[in-house]
Amino acid sequence: MSVSYALQNDLGVITIDNPPVNALSHAVRSGIRDAIREAQADASTAVVIVCEGRTFVAGAQIKEFGKPPKDPWLPELLDEVEASEKPVIAAIHGTALGGGFELALASHYRIAQSDAKVGFPEVKLGLLPGAGGTQRAPRLAGVGTSLELITNGNPIDVGTANTAGLVDEIVDGDLQQAAFDFARRIVAEGAHCRKTSELPAPEADPGLCADYRKRLAQRARGQIAPQKIVDCVEAAAALPFPEGMQFEREAFMECMASPQSAGMRHMFFAEREAGKVKGLSKDTPRREVRSVGVIGGGTMGSGIAMNFATAGWPVKLLEVNDDALGRGLEIIARNYAGGVKRGKMTEEQAIETRNRIQGTTDYESLADVDLVIEAVFEDLNLKQDIFAQLDDVCKPGCILATNTSYQDVDKIASATGRPEDVIGLHFFSPAHIMKLLEVVRAGKTADDVLATCMDIAKKIRKVPVVSGVCYGFIGNRMLQHYGREANLCLIEGATPVSIDTAMEQWGMAMGPIRVFDLAGIDVGYKARQGLPVDERGDPKAYRIADAFVEMGRLGQKSGAGFYTYDPETRKQNFDEASLAVIEREAAAMGVERREIDAGEIVDRLIYALINEGFRIVEEGIAQRPSDIDVVYVYGYGFPAHRGGPMHYADAVGLKEVLARVSEFRERFGDENWTPAPLLEKLAKEGASLADWARDN
Numbered sequence: 095m096s097v098s099y100a101l102q103n104d105l106g107v108i109t110i111d112n113p114p115v116n117a118l119s120h121a122v123r124s125g126i127r128d129a130i131r132e133a134q135a136d137a138s139t140a141v142v143i144v145c146e147g148r149t150f151v152a153g154a155q156i157k158e159f160g161k162p163p164k165d166p167w168l169p170e171l172l173d174e175v176e177a178s179e180k181p182v183i184a185a186i187h188g189t190a191l192g193g194g195f196e197l198a199l200a201s202h203y204r205i206a207q208s209d210a211k212v213g214f215p216e217v218k219l220g221l222l223p224g225a226g227g228t229q230r231a232p233r234l235a236g237v238g239t240s241l242e243l244i245t246n247g248n249p250i251d252v253g254t255a256n257t258a259g260l261v262d263e264i265v266d267g268d269l270q271q272a273a274f275d276f277a278r279r280i281v282a283e284g285a286h287c288r289k290t291s292e293l294p295a296p297e298a299d300p301g302l303c304a305d306y307r308k309r310l311a312q313r314a315r316g317q318i319a320p321q322k323i324v325d326c327v328e329a330a331a332a333l334p335f336p337e338g339m340q341f342e343r344e345a346f347m348e349c350m351a352s353p354q355s356a357g358m359r360h361m362f363f364a365e366r367e368a369g370k371v372k373g374l375s376k377d378t379p380r381r382e383v384r385s386v387g388v389i390g391g392g393t394m395g396s397g398i399a400m401n402f403a404t405a406g407w408p409v410k411l412l413e414v415n416d417d418a419l420g421r422g423l424e425i426i427a428r429n430y431a432g433g434v435k436r437g438k439m440t441e442e443q444a445i446e447t448r449n450r451i452q453g454t455t456d457y458e459s460l461a462d463v464d465l466v467i468e469a470v471f472e473d474l475n476l477k478q479d480i481f482a483q484l485d486d487v488c489k490p491g492c493i494l495a496t497n498t499s500y501q502d503v504d505k506i507a508s509a510t511g512r513p514e515d516v517i518g519l520h521f522f523s524p525a526h527i528m529k530l531l532e533v534v535r536a537g538k539t540a541d542d543v544l545a546t547c548m549d550i551a552k553k554i555r556k557v558p559v560v561s562g563v564c565y566g567f568i569g570n571r572m573l574q575h576y577g578r579e580a581n582l583c584l585i586e587g588a589t590p591v592s593i594d595t596a597m598e599q600w601g602m603a604m605g606p607i608r609v610f611d612l613a614g615i616d617v618g619y620k621a622r623q624g625l626p627v628d629e630r631g632d633p634k635a636y637r638i639a640d641a642f643v644e645m646g647r648l649g650q651k652s653g654a655g656f657y658t659y660d661p662e663t664r665k666q667n668f669d670e671a672s673l674a675v676i677e678r679e680a681a682a683m684g685v686e687r688r689e690i691d692a693g694e695i696v697d698r699l700i701y702a703l704i705n706e707g708f709r710i711v712e713e714g715i716a717q718r719p720s721d722i723d724v725v726y727v728y729g730y731g732f733p734a735h736r737g738g739p740m741h742y743a744d745a746v747g748l749k750e751v752l753a754r755v756s757e758f759r760e761r762f763g764d765e766n767w768t769p770a771p772l773l774e775k776l777a778k779e780g781a782s783l784a785d786w787a788r789d790n
């Protein structure tokens with residue numbers, strides 16, 4: 095029974111109990127409707143809505159979206175709640191979000207536990223509050239507060255909500271009893287049913303709305319829902335409530351029907367699915383991790399150390415000598431100071447957190463840690479030497495992890511006598527900020543090591559994705575194909591600006607050429623120098639990059655790469671000298687440059703990703719296609735509103751994808767464009783990857 099109703103003395107109590115988050119499923123909506131109707135007819139003097147479990151209603155049942163809506167529709171149900179002739183009090187704990195917060199706003203009063211939060215996360219699903227949130231919130235809190243709350247989608251604490259007029263009372267201790275007392279007080283004061291919809295319309299603020307539209311066009315480039323939210327909040331100030339609700343409904347249905355929302359709703363579930371390891375029993379034991387060691391205090395190592403210190407673990411950061419250690423600790427201090435400056439933490443918190451990280455140059459000090467993460471240069475021999483030392487020093491049961499981006503984790507594990515304790519934990523730079531963590535399951539990694547690391551990933555607020563062992567795992571393996579096509583477009587006729595503009599207009603957070611400059615063009619260069627020439631791939635795909643490196647133009651770090659960077663402002667510019675290098679190298683390779691339009695650029699880069707993604711799926715390197723979507727959205731700036739590369743392939747249609755890949759194969763050859771067998775198979779069957787994933 096997901097909703098129950100009982101008369102408790104003089105109060106009608108509606109109790110919602112729909113684990114895990116009391117989502118407003120059809121059963122819950124029906125239960126609320128029956129309960130509010132029963133309350134109208136019984137002896138109750140007021141109605142209190144409470145929820146069992148960890149939270150008040152956290153929103154509509156997202157799984158029901160995209161299916162034909164079932165009566166009662168939420169907007170109508172909430173209108174019926176608001177029309178109650180007896181005061182309705184919502185008792186909020188946990189997170190009242192989306193439709194849950196709308197239920198609270200349709201109630202006449204809201205009382206909340208002091209640590210509760212409220213908000214409208216719909217925009218993160220490519221939606222907008224579709225049950226009166228854009229109309230009721232502005233009537234209580236005004237246009238400005240509502241615009242901020244609804245367009246950024248982040249919950250606010252109930253203290254802030256109380257100040258804004260969205261929550262009436264805050265309580266510590268027994269919420270239900272406090273809600274009952276509040277209800278009785280309302281009745282004693284005359285049982286006024288304060289209907290939000292009858293409050294005066296908020297004062298219009300066209301300048302602020304225009305300002306939000308402008309900022310959102312930048313921040314949420316190409317996204318529909320944020321702009322529609324501004325329209326709806328503006329309508330709340332301009333239209334009577336019924337017309338405003340109609341306006342909101344139409345805008346909501348438009349967002350719901352959009353591929354953008356389908357993509358973002360896919361990502362919501364994909365992120366949660368990625369944390370589940372197929373075939374790993376829920377009661378797999380976990381190893382206790384009380385302290386952590388990090389080897390290497392460079393950019394990555396220091397960021398990794400911060401993740402654990404911020405989450406509360408004591409960390410030993412090991413470097414080869416005091417100078418290197420000093421530099422690592424300095425990076426950490428600088429990062430925490432930045433966090434304080436940005437208001438992420440107080441000075442005291444920063445000091446307390448930083449002090450959890452102790453520097454050392456002595457391996458023996460790692461003898462008692464429970465997890466070690468190696469984050470040194472991408473050199474297999476060096477890593478193997480380190481793991482051999484760890485094998486000697488670390489206690490039995492200590493998890494030995496490598497942060498390698500490319501190296502073979504099986505080979506690293508083989509340097510120890512305990513390969514079952516070895517795993518890959520591949521962080522993404524900047525490691526203390528990027529949410530993605532590739533958890534690389536090597537051939538002998540023990541189940542309890544894997545399960546422990548998946549739990550730890552969530553504790554350090556990362557989104558874990560399990561990868562098998564291959565060169566580059568999931569993300570970087572696919573990135574090579576994306577980068578190859580970017581370089582080939584460059585030598586064939588495009589420019590850094592045309593490539594970056596095409597990809598950023600399409601939705602990538604940063605164009606590939608800008609990423610090359612940011613990461614350092616010399617990274618790829620050095621990796622290539624370590625390979626025999628015949629293993630470096632098509633020279634046309636790296637000739638220009640090598641030319642820039644050999645000129646000393648390494649990217650942002652040297653002040654110039656494909657672009658130049660102002661030493662003061664770091665403002666980026668594309669200079670004639672850069673174009674001259676590109677044209678010179680094209681000529682040297684006998685390439686006749688041509689005009690390449692944005693459509694070709696986007697399809698070559700994105701379909702190269704997709705084609706390799708299909709191979710990764712069929713090889714079992716990724717557990718499921720949606721895991722690849724999580725990798726790209728959380729690790730590589732792929733637009734969430736396109737749902738990740740594999741979801742995007744389904745959205746385009748696999749027949750269309752195969753046709754385009756086959757066209758590129760005709761034009762550019764088999765080596766780079768032979769369709770992955772699974773893509774070919776599904777396209778020919780007229781199937782989707784999502785269907786395949788459900789059956790495999």
Ligand code: T1G
Nearest residue numbers: 114117152153154155156157191192193215223224225366
């Ligand atoms: N619908 C369906 N399932 C949901 C859900 C929802 N709204 N919210 C969470 N779940 C599932 C989730 O998939 C996971 O399942 C489990 O609950 C625990 O979630 C009309 C249109 C509430 C802050 O967007 O933000 O209302 O993996 O792992 O970290 O205007 O869940 O265990 O099988 O995230 O403690 C608006 C989304 C919907 C809130 C808890 N609401 N949820 O976080 O647990 S649209 C949201 C969250 C809407 C109205 C509009 C978080 C949480 P499983 P979890 P958590």
